Amino acid sequence: MATSASQTFRTPFLKTPSLSSKQPLSSAFAVTLRPSRRAVGRLVVVVSAAALDAKPTVLVAEKLGEAGLELLKEFANVDCSYNLSPEELCTKISLCDALIVRSGTKVSREVFESSAGRLKVVGRAGVGIDNVDLSAATEHGCLVVNAPTANTVAAAEHGIALLTAMARNVAQADASVKAGKWQRSKYVGVSLVGKTLAVMGFGKVGSEVARRAKGLGMNVIAHDPYAPADRARAIGVDLVSFDEALATADFISLHMPLTPATSKVLNDETFAKMKKGVRIVNVARGGVIDEDALVRALDAGIVAQAALDVFTQEPPQYESKLIQHEGVTVTPHLGASTMEAQEGVAIEIAEAVVGALKGELAATAVNAPMVPAEVLSELKPYVELAEKLGRLAVQLVAGGSGVKSVKVTYASARAPDDLDTRLLRAMITKGLIEPISSVFVNLVNADFTAKQRGLRITEERIGLDGSPESPLDFIQVQIANVESRFASAMADSGEIRVEGRVKDGIPHLTRVGSFEVDVTLEGSIILCRQVDQPGMIGKVGSILGEENVNVSFMSVGRTAPRKQAVMAIGVDDQPSNESLKKIGDVPAIEEFVFLKL
Ligand SMILES: NC(=O)C1=CN([C@@H]2O[C@H](COP(=O)(O)OP(=O)(O)OC[C@H]3O[C@@H](n4cnc5c(N)ncnc54)[C@H](O)[C@@H]3O)[C@@H](O)[C@H]2O)C=CC1
Numbered sequence: 001m002a003t004s005a006s007q008t009f010r011t012p013f014l015k016t017p018s019l020s021s022k023q024p025l026s027s028a029f030a031v032t033l034r035p036s037r038r039a040v041g042r043l044v045v046v047v048s049a050a051a052l053d054a055k056p057t058v059l060v061a062e063k064l065g066e067a068g069l070e071l072l073k074e075f076a077n078v079d080c081s082y083n084l085s086p087e088e089l090c091t092k093i094s095l096c097d098a099l100i101v102r103s104g105t106k107v108s109r110e111v112f113e114s115s116a117g118r119l120k121v122v123g124r125a126g127v128g129i130d131n132v133d134l135s136a137a138t139e140h141g142c143l144v145v146n147a148p149t150a151n152t153v154a155a156a157e158h159g160i161a162l163l164t165a166m167a168r169n170v171a172q173a174d175a176s177v178k179a180g181k182w183q184r185s186k187y188v189g190v191s192l193v194g195k196t197l198a199v200m201g202f203g204k205v206g207s208e209v210a211r212r213a214k215g216l217g218m219n220v221i222a223h224d225p226y227a228p229a230d231r232a233r234a235i236g237v238d239l240v241s242f243d244e245a246l247a248t249a250d251f252i253s254l255h256m257p258l259t260p261a262t263s264k265v266l267n268d269e270t271f272a273k274m275k276k277g278v279r280i281v282n283v284a285r286g287g288v289i290d291e292d293a294l295v296r297a298l299d300a301g302i303v304a305q306a307a308l309d310v311f312t313q314e315p316p317q318y319e320s321k322l323i324q325h326e327g328v329t330v331t332p333h334l335g336a337s338t339m340e341a342q343e344g345v346a347i348e349i350a351e352a353v354v355g356a357l358k359g360e361l362a363a364t365a366v367n368a369p370m371v372p373a374e375v376l377s378e379l380k381p382y383v384e385l386a387e388k389l390g391r392l393a394v395q396l397v398a399g400g401s402g403v404k405s406v407k408v409t410y411a412s413a414r415a416p417d418d419l420d421t422r423l424l425r426a427m428i429t430k431g432l433i434e435p436i437s438s439v440f441v442n443l444v445n446a447d448f449t450a451k452q453r454g455l456r457i458t459e460e461r462i463g464l465d466g467s468p469e470s471p472l473d474f475i476q477v478q479i480a481n482v483e484s485r486f487a488s489a490m491a492d493s494g495e496i497r498v499e500g501r502v503k504d505g506i507p508h509l510t511r512v513g514s515f516e517v518d519v520t521l522e523g524s525i526i527l528c529r530q531v532d533q534p535g536m537i538g539k540v541g542s543i544l545g546e547e548n549v550n551v552s553f554m555s556v557g558r559t560a561p562r563k564q565a566v567m568a569i570g571v572d573d574q575p576s577n578e579s580l581k582k583i584g585d586v587p588a589i590e591e592f593v594f595l596k597l
Pocket residue numbers: 127128148151152155200201202203204205206223224225226227255256257258261262283284285309310333334335336337435436437438439
């Protein structure tokens with residue numbers, strides 16, 4: 001499906017640099033945005049190296065497939081220097097226009113500082129960019145691109161390799177034979193056919209694992225709050241709740257991104273909900289498992305075996321109980337390491353880096369280019385409002401609904417030409433997508449990312465009379481064709497609806513469904529629906545007060561006195577599950593939801 005906007009836009013805040021062959025290399029490589037000649041409203045990243053005769057220099061700091069190197073050599077001087085110390089990298093970087101790495105090189109703030117403005121593109125030959133300091137890159141005007149698709153199948157195949165090797169004790173038995181033992185009865189395994197595999201995270205890698213596990217005769221279920229049920233059904237997979245996945249699975253395979261919501265999602269509490277003897281595979285990120293809790297679950301026999309490719313710290317402590325555990329099979333982050341994937345990744349990243357150096361659109365850019373300070377200072381609170389409304393709206397969607405259609409309405413007294421909403425739309429898209437994916441969204445890649453995920457975003461303007469002093473009166477975000485975890489967030493017309501305004505420079509949530517509220521968009525928010533009656537604010541406030549959770553703001557919107565009301569409570573800290581349960585247990589409260597901003 002296409003991402004569409006109901007208007008075309010001018011870009012008053014995105015300036016094209018004037019190019020001159022007399023400019024020094026460092027300033028002529030400025031990364032900026034300008035409207036494309038090809039399509040109105042599309043953006044190209046202009047890195048003006050091509051205007052100069054001098055070939056750019058690309059430093060390849062980790063082994064890259066030959067085909068990628070060939071592509072780079074057609075356009076640039078290529079310096080392949082592997083195993084550089086941090087100091088050596090900092091020394092070399094001042095002579096380079098682009099840098100290509102995998103997960104083994106830390107591209108720290110010092111690297112950007114040492115480049116003295118010459119480094120303009122960092123290419124990550126893979127998906128995860130946790131080894132690149134993105135804020136430093138952005139502050140130094142350096143574009144970061146990655147290769148998000150070429151290693152999907154390799155990661156899925158490694159997941160299946162670990163699943164089967166674990167079930168048949170391949171690694172343990174191999175070590176035992178090599179140690180001169182013949183222990184046939186010790187290494188009796190378990191069969192996969194007819195067993196239930198829960199795929200946690202039904203994205204690119206997860207769905208490929210599911211497809212392959214079906215071929216092994218497994219019964220596959222998946223948990224992914226944001227994946228559309230029809231996509232899962234198409235390959236014969238049922239989407240289930242998190243708790244159902246834990247309670248039913250004989251095998252669990254993890255494929256979600258590492259986000260605040262998924263950090264240590266497998267912990268003492270969640271291990272306790274699993275079937276005794278469950279087996280776990282992790283080729284996602286080490287941080288989604290509480291590794292100490294996993295050791296306890298293995299020792300208690302809750303988890304029979306685990307097969308791990310990724311670790312909280314890499315390389316891990318080799319002498320740790322986890323690594324040395326008899327029930328644990330480990331590989332050194334090999335998910336993406338096949339000849340084919342590395343060739344594919346090398347081509348994908350070389351094309352992205354060369355494209356960026358030539359000034360073409362970088363579809364896989366992961367950081368935002370600079371926006372002129374004066375425009376940003378006016379739009380800043382609205383940018384924050386836009387992202388937070390997106391974040392709130394997507395968290396109100398019920399699991400399994402699949403978000404496909406979002407409408408954004410801007411109410412403004414400014415002439416359409418005086419208000420470029422692309423930055424706002426990009427931030428709403430970022431808010432909608434980032435909580436549910438490993439993708440980084442910014443002004444460069446927002447529309448591309450939305451399109452790739454089948455998310456259609458339409459925009460509408462409401463022209464207001466009055467002073468055009470402030471760029472916007474309100475922003476409204478509506479998600480259609482979904483169910484909500486909080487029924488009161490549904491407008492009468494059937495969509496999830498949230499609306500916000502900027503007051504005194506601070507973003508506020510001012511409407512949820514048909515209810516008017518007023519709460520600052522800071523910290524987190526609890527929404528409760530109840531029949532309007534005295535004492536409700538006090539009851540909920542004292543539950544939060546008991547565990548020292550600071551309430552920053554409270555407001556009640558109601559249809560009429562003593563009728564349905566929605567109470568919005570801003571909190572600085574996250575209340576415990578126990579306190580949230582107590583709020584849910586207050587008899588007058590009909591539904592409630594906790595939303596992280
Ligand atoms: N071991 C290795 O060498 C490799 C590891 N990876 C890792 O694999 C993971 C998946 O990568 P892709 O499939 O490319 O990403 P993706 O973005 O295509 O898929 C992630 C899926 O997780 C879902 N998700 C988000 N929050 C969730 C939650 N709380 N519970 C369940 N599902 C949730 C999203 O809706 C999305 O469908 C990432 O963590 C990535 O870093 C990727 C490639 C190689």
